Amino acid sequence: xxxxxxxxxMISVPERVHAIRKGGARDTRFKLLTLAAxxxxxxxxxxxxxxxxxxxxxxxxAFGLPFVWTDKWNPVTEKxxxxxxxFGTLVTSFLAMxxxxxxxxxxxxxxxxxxxxxxxxxxxxxxxxxxxVPSIIYGIWGLFVFAPWFQEHVQTWFVDEFANTPIxxxxxxxxxxxxxxxxxxxxxxxMILPFISAVTRDVFETVPSMLKEAAYxxxxxxxxxxxxxxxxxxxxxxxxxxxxxxxxxxxxxMAVTFxxxxxxxxxxxxxxxxxxISATIANEFTEALGDLYAPSLIYMGLILFxxxxxxxxxxxxxxxxxxxxxxT
Amino acid sequence: MKNQGLIAxxxxxxxxxxxxxxxxxxxxxVWLALILYSLFYNGFSAINAQVFxxxxxxxxxxxxxxxxxxxxxIMSTMAVLAGTPLGLLAGTYLAEYGRYxxxxxxxxFVNDILLSAPSIVTxxxxxxxxxxxxxxxxxxxxxASLMVIVIPVVVRTTENxxxxxxxxxxxxxxxxxxxxxxVIRTVTWRAARAGIVTGVLLAVAxxxxxxxxxxxxxxxxxxxxxxxxxxxxxLPAVIFQFAMSPYEDWHxxxxxxxxxxxxxVLTLSVIARSLEPRKH
Numbered sequence: 286x287x288x289x290x291x292x293x294x295m296i297s298v299p300e301r302v303h304a305i306r307k308g309g310a311r312d313t314r315f316k317l318l319t320l321a322a323x324x325x326x327x328x329x330x331x332x333x334x335x336x337x338x339x340x341x342x343x344x345x346x347a348f349g350l351p352f353v354w355t356d357k358w359n360p361v362t363e364k365x366x367x368x369x370x371x372f373g374t375l376v377t378s379f380l381a382m383x384x385x386x387x388x389x390x391x392x393x394x395x396x397x398x399x400x401x402x403x404x405x406x407x408x409x410x411x412x413x414x415x416x417x418v419p420s421i422i423y424g425i426w427g428l429f430v431f432a433p434w435f436q437e438h439v440q441t442w443f444v445d446e447f448a449n450t451p452i453x454x455x456x457x458x459x460x461x462x463x464x465x466x467x468x469x470x471x472x473x474x475x476m477i478l479p480f481i482s483a484v485t486r487d488v489f490e491t492v493p494s495m496l497k498e499a500a501y502x503x504x505x506x507x508x509x510x511x512x513x514x515x516x517x518x519x520x521x522x523x524x525x526x527x528x529x530x531x532x533x534x535x536x537x538x539m540a541v542t543f544x545x546x547x548x549x550x551x552x553x554x555x556x557x558x559x560x561x562i563s564a565t566i567a568n569e570f571t572e573a574l575g576d577l578y579a580p581s582l583i584y585m586g587l588i589l590f591x592x593x594x595x596x597x598x599x600x601x602x603x604x605x606x607x608x609x610x611x612x613t
Numbered sequence: 614m615k616n617q618g619l620i621a622x623x624x625x626x627x628x629x630x631x632x633x634x635x636x637x638x639x640x641x642x643v644w645l646a647l648i649l650y651s652l653f654y655n656g657f658s659a660i661n662a663q664v665f666x667x668x669x670x671x672x673x674x675x676x677x678x679x680x681x682x683x684x685x686x687i688m689s690t691m692a693v694l695a696g697t698p699l700g701l702l703a704g705t706y707l708a709e710y711g712r713y714x715x716x717x718x719x720x721x722f723v724n725d726i727l728l729s730a731p732s733i734v735t736x737x738x739x740x741x742x743x744x745x746x747x748x749x750x751x752x753x754x755x756x757a758s759l760m761v762i763v764i765p766v767v768v769r770t771t772e773n774x775x776x777x778x779x780x781x782x783x784x785x786x787x788x789x790x791x792x793x794x795x796v797i798r799t800v801t802w803r804a805a806r807a808g809i810v811t812g813v814l815l816a817v818a819x820x821x822x823x824x825x826x827x828x829x830x831x832x833x834x835x836x837x838x839x840x841x842x843x844x845x846x847x848l849p850a851v852i853f854q855f856a857m858s859p860y861e862d863w864h865x866x867x868x869x870x871x872x873x874x875x876x877x878v879l880t881l882s883v884i885a886r887s888l889e890p891r892k893h
Contacts, residue, residue: 308792308794308795309792311792311794312792312793312794315793315794315797315798316706316710316793316794318702319702319703319705319709320710321702322698322699322700322701322702322703322705322706323702323706323707323720325699325703325764326699326720326723326727326764326768327719327720327723329727329738329761330723330726332738332742333727333730333734333735333738336738336741337734337737337738340737340741387637388640388641389641390634390637391633391634391635391636391637391638391641392634392641394637395634395635395637395638396638399631399634399635400638408642410886411645413882414879414882414883415649417815417819417879417882418648418875418878418879419821419822419824419849419874419875420824421822421824421853421871421874422648422652422822422871422874422875423648425852425856425867425868425871426648426651426652428856428857429651429655429856429868430647430648430651475641475644475645478641478644478645479645482641506623506626507627508626508627508629508630508631509623511630512630529729532729532730533729535731536729536730536731536732536733537731538731538732538733538824538825539824539825539849539853542853543856543857563731563733566737567733567825567828570737570740570829571828571829571832583737583741586731586733586734586737589731589733589734590730590731590734593729593730594726594730597726597729597730598722598726601725601726
């Protein structure tokens with residue numbers, strides 16, 4: 286029996302070789318296919334950069350680097366400068382981070398240490414779901430609900446109250462429009478809050494409970510455990526997550542466009558209307574006529590891409606280093 | 614005595630900061646609750662049968678959002694149909710072939726940048742390659758700009774999910790004589806199927822509220838339109854136009870659209886979550 290089986294196999298050897306070769310060829314083909322797809326991803330990235338640079342070329346040639354610190358924006362005379370937009374982008378994003386990072390870390394501490402166990406999962410899931418709500422929702426809420434309320438109840442009070450206090454009278458100056466730099470920053474911070482909380486909580490949960498228990502065993506209070514053990518251990522992750530959130534805030538369009546006021550001048554107070562790069566592009570791109578208008582908008586897009594690239598790349602390198610540490 | 618003072622101080626500090634973090638949690642959750650409340654309140658009062666049967670009206674008239682809904686569905690479907698296979702293959706390359714190689718490192722890096730890059734910039738990219746050369750906004754361009762957003766999401770989840778598949782499975786299949794391509798297609802993909810589907814659902818959720826890139830690729834349209842070579846309405850673009858307008862009826866429709874988008878996104882995320890494999 287065994288002999289026959291063996292002989293039969295021997296007969297079919299060339300066929301099997303053929304089959305194996307064919308399998309090998311298919312194997313290579315599949316590998317090349319996946320490689321091609323990976324290269325497409327690469328190609329999209331390069332394409333984005335190239336299209337921005339080529340599209341912006343007329344404006345780069347006309348205005349050069351001073352574009353970045355020029356504050357004129359006049360489509361009629363075709364004099365363009367990106368300073369108000371860049372300034373608005375940076376100010377709203379950093380203000381938003383200033384609010385969202387402490388609050389987000391607070392929520393994460395609440396979720397990992399303080400919250401009753403039965404509430405942890407539902408609250409955690411709720412926050413993760415909110416992180417997926419599209420930014421246009423935050424924008425329309427800011428425009429229809431928050432801005433009118435803020436204008437009527439908070440802003441006038443601030444403006445009146447600090448009208449005669451030095452420094453503060455400048456920060457809280459101006460007619461109360463409701464919309465403006467501060468409103469945009471607040472809406473942005475609410476938008477990135479779930480994201481920061483979710484990332485921070487995930488990082489906190491990677492802290493070995495042994496470490497925490499040891500600290501508690503030495504008599505540390507909950508706060509001391511959080512501040513001296515959990516936060517230092519999780520620092521790289523928290524910073525990386527916050528940078529990712531900053532990247533989102535910088536490039537965010539819809540949450541900001543609704544409530545920033547779209548004014549092309551440098552804001553002189555916290556409440557005055559301003560604009561950001563993405564808001565300017567979203568509002569004006571389809572109406573940009575003339576040889577330099579659209580290229581100038583694309584030039585701003587290039588600057589925005591450059592800024593977010595640096596922020597996101599450093600966030601990634603930080604998180605990568607963290608992963609490597611966790612892996613070993 | 615001194616020691617007791619220290620303990621009291623530490624306890625006080627503890628209570629203070631605990632209170633602070635509870636307050637932070639309360640502060641954050643209240644905003645989020647307020648947003649959901651006004652969204653549901655205004656959204657539900659604006660939703661009726663007309664929203665699903667009539668096209669977007671001129672100001673002052675009654676109408677619905679059906680052309681925007683249809684436009685969103687068509688463009689999202691196209692984007693997912695084209696983006697998923699690409700993302701799946703690229704993610705497979707990263708997890709199965711490239712792994713620690715130099716190319717894989719770069720692709721991974723670039724992909725993660727694209728994942729959170731400003732979507733308005735992807736809009737400019739598609740404008741430059743699909744709108745400007747052909748002298749016109751089109752549904753195809755809108756779908757392409759959404760596809761650029763779908764791909765990185767699918768790549769990321771595919772790679773993560775494939776890496777969760779135990780190597781023992783791959784080795785067992787390889788030991789049976791299966792070529793690598795077959796191992797991947799019949800064993801690893803199958804084992805990671807739930808996770809990959811999760812990624813696709815998350816990608817759909819992500820693009821269904823995406824507005825910025827559509828503004829200058831698909832533009833907008835106030836007519837019912839199935840022709841992808843023409844400008845096409847989409848829910849987010851209509852919400853943007855209607856909310857920024859001074860007309861009261863348009864505001865109501867914007868709320869209705871916002872509620873539809875949020876409901877879609879939340880449903881998709883809940884389904885995605887329930888499919889997601891538990892981490893060990």
